[in-house]
Amino acid sequence: MNIERAIDRLGGVAHQTALAELGFTPVDARAAVSAGRLMRIRKSWVARTGNDSDAVAAVRVGGSLTCLSLLRARSVWCAEDGDLHVRADRNTSHFASPQSRRVPLDREVHRVKIHRTLSGLIPSPDTRSQAAQPALRASDSVAVALMQMITCQPRDHAIAAIDSALVKKLVTRHRLETMAESLTLKHREAVALSDANSESGLETKARLRLRALGIPFRSQVPIRGVGRVDLLIGDRLVIELDGRKWHSSEQAFTRDRGRNLTLHEAAYLPMRYSYAQVMYEWDRIEAVIRGHVRRREHRWSSRQRRDGCGFENTWSESTGARGMRPAEPTR
Structure with missing residues (x-):
């Protein structure tokens, strides 16, 4: 392995102590710099010539x-x-x-x-x-x-x-x-307060803010015909959060509206918010959620339960078995 490949192995920029661990001396580094194969960016630090990465800038x-x-x-x-x-x-x-x-x-x-x-x-x-x-x-x-x-x-x-x-x-x-x-x-x-099940930064922000409000919720809840929803408050209030990366295409737009329709068909109450709304208009979102909870619209009504609601169409992700289970009680 030559010194250039050693630098690549170390991420494109390296201190002499790291090079020494791979068997290269300061003389080897000076020779590579003189030949134009490496550039010196700081005392005892060298990088591949032309490397303009943030790591090089930070060392500099x-x-x-x-x-x-x-x-x-x-x-x-x-x-x-x-x-x-x-x-x-x-x-x-x-x-x-x-x-x-x-x-x-x-x-x-x-x-x-x-x-x-x-x-x-x-x-x-x-x-x-x-x-x-x-x-x-x-x-x-x-x-x-x-x-x-x-x-x-x-x-x-x-x-x-x-x-x-x-x-x-x-x-x-x-x-x-x-x-x-x-x-x-x-x-x-x-x-x-961290959660390894959180699918996105938006979900984390919403989760922390709902927690601060004392509103119980579940995250990444699987619903039959829909897949996992970001957050579920009570029995039926679904919160979906659209990150900029995954929800900007026409195909994603169509898919998300299809999810909403399926949720409505099963009597869920879906609420979908954009990246900008979660980041900069959370007070408005919070007011809407609090209103639904205050009116107990996040819970199945007696009529909805008589019509067969009150159960989540879910499946076991470990076995793939589909089935029905009662919604967990929430206030």
Whole structure:
């Protein structure tokens, strides 16, 4: 394996300690830089020539890619803020532009958010021996990025990102719980409120807000002829949340309306909301839901039960067996 392939294996950018673990010396790196096969982006850091990734930019600034910038690159659901999120050691004082080490960092102009390493998250260089120091990485792990996000973003956004990472199996709950235990109550609460069954960030946000209102619900409930619905309040109030990615095509529009019709045929009360409505008009949604619950329209009426309602057409996802079961009682 040559040094270029080693750099590729390390994600396209590498510190000399990581290269040393693969058997490459500083002399090897200097020779590759002189030949134009690699470029030096910071002292002891090299990358493949032409690599303009966020990880390279973060190293050039003076730290590691983290928080939203790292999570977006891993396809974790998170908000967009247009900033480059960089984690730096607590004693780092010199930061440079993402484009050039010769230009001092202007956080507003260069759109860079500096995160200081959380105390207790990663041992600082002065608390470990040089021999025990692990190779430096250009990008944080998903777990570390999530811990940094909890201090950076609104609670609902952070929990939505945790849910997404758990669903995608990019991290384990045990790993997050272990890390949060050494941090703050805010970190422990965010991990405790996460749910690996949440299908999207929108579902997480709605779930947390309904929980805050004290309105009981179930998530990802399977209904015969429809599939799983995002949230079910009481017996029949179905909440469907349309993310931008999966509900923007004409085919998706037609499918969603077909689901609504099937739900109406079975006497459910479907409510479908867009990404923008959940993100920016939740107060209006909340008022509508509270109205339905106050009027007890989320429960089957006596007449509906006499007509055969009051049972959910469901199936067992483990066995594939279809059947009927009574709705769980809710207030």
